[in-house]
Amino acid sequence: MGWWQQLQHFWQRRQHLNRGWRDHRYIALDVETSGLDARRDQVLAIGWIEVTPPVMDFQHGQYFVTQSAPELKQSPVVHGLVRRDFASAEAPEAALRALAEVLEGAVLVCHHVQFDWQFLQRFARQYKVRLRPLAKFDTLTFEARRLRLQQHHIARGSLTLKACRSRFGLPDYQAHHAFSDAIACGELFLAQAYQYAGRTNAPLKELLK
Amino acid sequence: MQPDFSELNRFLLDCPPFDLLSDDKRQWVAAQVKAVYLNEHNVDELFKNYSPALYIVRSGAFDLLAPDGDLIERLESHDLFGFPSLLSGRDVVNKLSVVEDGIVYIISAEVFDHLRQHARPFERYFIHAHEQRLLSRPGQTSPNFAAKKAGAAPAGVEGLGDGASLQRLVGEVVARQAVWLSSTATIQQAAQRMRDEKISSLLVVDDGRLVGILTDRDLRNRVVAQGLDPSLHVNAVMTQAPATIAAKQSLLDALTLMTQHNIHHIPVVDENDQPVGMLTLSDLIRQQKSEPVMLISALNRAKTRDELVHEARQIPEYIHSFAQRVNHAAAVGRLLASLTDTMTRKLIDLYEQNHGVAPAAYVWLAFGSQGREDQTLSSDQDNGLLLANDLNEKQLQWFAGLGEFVCEGLAACGIPKCPGNIMASNPDCRRTRAGWLERFRSWTEAPTPKALMYCQIFFDSRNVRGNKRLYQAYREDVAKLGRSEIFLGNLARLQANVQVPLGLFNRFRGTESGKDSDLIDIKRYGLALINDIVRLYSLHAGLTEPRTLTRLALLSNSQLLSKSDNQALAEAWQFFTQLRLQHQLAVWGTERPKNALDPDQLSTLSRRQLKSAFRIIKDCQQGVSLKFGRIG
Numbered sequence: 001m002g003w004w005q006q007l008q009h010f011w012q013r014r015q016h017l018n019r020g021w022r023d024h025r026y027i028a029l030d031v032e033t034s035g036l037d038a039r040r041d042q043v044l045a046i047g048w049i050e051v052t053p054p055v056m057d058f059q060h061g062q063y064f065v066t067q068s069a070p071e072l073k074q075s076p077v078v079h080g081l082v083r084r085d086f087a088s089a090e091a092p093e094a095a096l097r098a099l100a101e102v103l104e105g106a107v108l109v110c111h112h113v114q115f116d117w118q119f120l121q122r123f124a125r126q127y128k129v130r131l132r133p134l135a136k137f138d139t140l141t142f143e144a145r146r147l148r149l150q151q152h153h154i155a156r157g158s159l160t161l162k163a164c165r166s167r168f169g170l171p172d173y174q175a176h177h178a179f180s181d182a183i184a185c186g187e188l189f190l191a192q193a194y195q196y197a198g199r200t201n202a203p204l205k206e207l208l209k
Numbered sequence: 210m211q212p213d214f215s216e217l218n219r220f221l222l223d224c225p226p227f228d229l230l231s232d233d234k235r236q237w238v239a240a241q242v243k244a245v246y247l248n249e250h251n252v253d254e255l256f257k258n259y260s261p262a263l264y265i266v267r268s269g270a271f272d273l274l275a276p277d278g279d280l281i282e283r284l285e286s287h288d289l290f291g292f293p294s295l296l297s298g299r300d301v302v303n304k305l306s307v308v309e310d311g312i313v314y315i316i317s318a319e320v321f322d323h324l325r326q327h328a329r330p331f332e333r334y335f336i337h338a339h340e341q342r343l344l345s346r347p348g349q350t351s352p353n354f355a356a357k358k359a360g361a362a363p364a365g366v367e368g369l370g371d372g373a374s375l376q377r378l379v380g381e382v383v384a385r386q387a388v389w390l391s392s393t394a395t396i397q398q399a400a401q402r403m404r405d406e407k408i409s410s411l412l413v414v415d416d417g418r419l420v421g422i423l424t425d426r427d428l429r430n431r432v433v434a435q436g437l438d439p440s441l442h443v444n445a446v447m448t449q450a451p452a453t454i455a456a457k458q459s460l461l462d463a464l465t466l467m468t469q470h471n472i473h474h475i476p477v478v479d480e481n482d483q484p485v486g487m488l489t490l491s492d493l494i495r496q497q498k499s500e501p502v503m504l505i506s507a508l509n510r511a512k513t514r515d516e517l518v519h520e521a522r523q524i525p526e527y528i529h530s531f532a533q534r535v536n537h538a539a540a541v542g543r544l545l546a547s548l549t550d551t552m553t554r555k556l557i558d559l560y561e562q563n564h565g566v567a568p569a570a571y572v573w574l575a576f577g578s579q580g581r582e583d584q585t586l587s588s589d590q591d592n593g594l595l596l597a598n599d600l601n602e603k604q605l606q607w608f609a610g611l612g613e614f615v616c617e618g619l620a621a622c623g624i625p626k627c628p629g630n631i632m633a634s635n636p637d638c639r640r641t642r643a644g645w646l647e648r649f650r651s652w653t654e655a656p657t658p659k660a661l662m663y664c665q666i667f668f669d670s671r672n673v674r675g676n677k678r679l680y681q682a683y684r685e686d687v688a689k690l691g692r693s694e695i696f697l698g699n700l701a702r703l704q705a706n707v708q709v710p711l712g713l714f715n716r717f718r719g720t721e722s723g724k725d726s727d728l729i730d731i732k733r734y735g736l737a738l739i740n741d742i743v744r745l746y747s748l749h750a751g752l753t754e755p756r757t758l759t760r761l762a763l764l765s766n767s768q769l770l771s772k773s774d775n776q777a778l779a780e781a782w783q784f785f786t787q788l789r790l791q792h793q794l795a796v797w798g799t800e801r802p803k804n805a806l807d808p809d810q811l812s813t814l815s816r817r818q819l820k821s822a823f824r825i826i827k828d829c830q831q832g833v834s835l836k837f838g839r840i841g
Contacts (some may be wrong), residue, residue, distance in 0.1 A: 047213075049212075053251075054245045054248075054251045055243050055244070055245050055259075055315075056243065056244040056245075057243050058212075058214070058217070058239065058241065058242045058243065058244070059240060059241060059243075062212060063212035063213060168310070169268060169269060169309060169310065169311065170268055170311075170312065171268045171286070173216050174216065174219070177213050177215070179213050179214075180215070183244075187244070187312060191246060191248075191310065194246065194248045194250055194251070194310070195248075197250075199250045
């Protein structure tokens, strides 16, 4: 990419970030992995759902099992995945292409986005797919900052997805599965964003600060 | 790969009417759902951008407001809204306001229409919901009730035919054409006709109107035994103005009527009171070889008090299985009332065997739930005696003994004594017609709240045994007194003071104290209130009928009670009766309260219905205080 293109890209992105947060598309996403180390462990499944505030459309949700023979460090029913699911795994490229397409110009939303992003990036590089979200939003960091601003002591376990959701009165979901966790994360994001921005359509960049 | 919608699917399963859809259809719906995070900042856009649609509350709380700002309903998890516009095609006019942020699922009009077309039960649910104020499903049972039924399958299936057959209509059973004569035919002609037709009874009809019946027994007792001339007219010996039953009523009604009047033949009439046939006890027994009839005849066969008590002890267990088989909880109340009637009459017979027949005309009165025929296994005795005038000391003694014997006997049979001592064993409840009227007058003219509360059950009376004319005269006098406007005004105010257990924003409010504070007494705050409201209207109309549903049917042309309120009250009454029966079956044999239940334990559908039922009562209470409360 030449310097001119880079500059153009930079400007465009700046303009996008200045637009109201409600005018953007978000991809709430969760990956399931075989472990915690992105350098060694594998992505087992990816689930996501598109959020166009204030709506989450279940028709625009996707779920891919990406490994057919996983090395599991945890129990075989990790994240609700069972052997049967792995048997129906699809080619990782298909999943990554679909993801790359929806992420184009959208904001990636995860609970602890660093973690998911590390895995995703390595995974995508492996299959030579480029993921280019407009920005990344971390519901966990956002919540930590919110609590700190309210001068709350942040107790252990108070930043799990479940704990964060319950502070917003969101229901407790039984299933733990990349897709339902993605939905859970998307709902939390909407709750956080509306609480932060209120009636105003605040610029996206403020949400990302 | 298809995303996993198990979370949403689980939620929909618990959210009627989506539980009625097939698994495939429900999965399909789940994949079409849109979820909205609704809060005060975007609530105004919901109807603007996403209507018409069906909305389901997943979390949070929202108030549905009428255009004038009046609260229609507080919506919480599992509540549905938006369907009236979907069905009627009219724009949404109501407004929504946020009490607590949350998630609302949107089912688009296309998806909704598809489901309506392809899933009949789903469609019926909404049509019902739209037409009636009380959400209901035909023959609905709550999940815990259904589970119970399934658990008891072998016995239940076997007995199913029996329970169902009592629900059949009289008209279905009376197959043959009515056999009738005019009242000017001779007795001999009648006897010949009965011989030719091989029947044991005849209808006597003049100008298309039923005027009497003639039975084998009449021919024996009134003709042969009296040595009467068989060339006399039938009208000299027939039973005049007999009890009748409508072809549309159930066999259980017929059975009840027969045991009530101790008769074996009932003329059947159509809607226009035209005689269509005769129903006999043998018709009933042919239909129903089983328990209710058997039980009643077992009670009747008892030769001693001990035998009667022994038979009566089987009743709770029997009712328990009967109740799980019949569709209408009201049938159980009626059966219990007719069993109690039978026991009462049998005890009176037994007393007469030992102390000679009654020395004067009298009526054994049933009050309260026995009178209304909505008795339950935990209902207590409410009865009294209406005596002829000018009885001497010895005669009074006889009736005092009767009251004592019957009430003690009923208690031994398992019907608890009345804590308020409204029983024929109490001298205060053995009165002449004038004596009872004086008693009523003191209540109607100078009522204390407590007296008012008590006196209401006296207005729900029935003649269990005794002189019909005496009872009729008494009942008409009582009806006249009941029309006193001051009295009605007092009753109305008393009723309006009882708050239904819906708190602010239509949330349930417990009615009990102490450890039961989450429970709601559905008898006191549900059934009893409906009975009270309906009684008030029927007092005003001068009705002498004690049964709540029949009262409502008789009130259908009332100027005061609108048709829709009438229907809503009947539905709510049936709902409460059903709910109470299910609850009593569930807590049977435990120490748990018989009439109070925890709304959180109910299925979503029952909870919604319970709210609607309470709301109906609340609305009707307001109507009552507007119409009657101002007077006096």
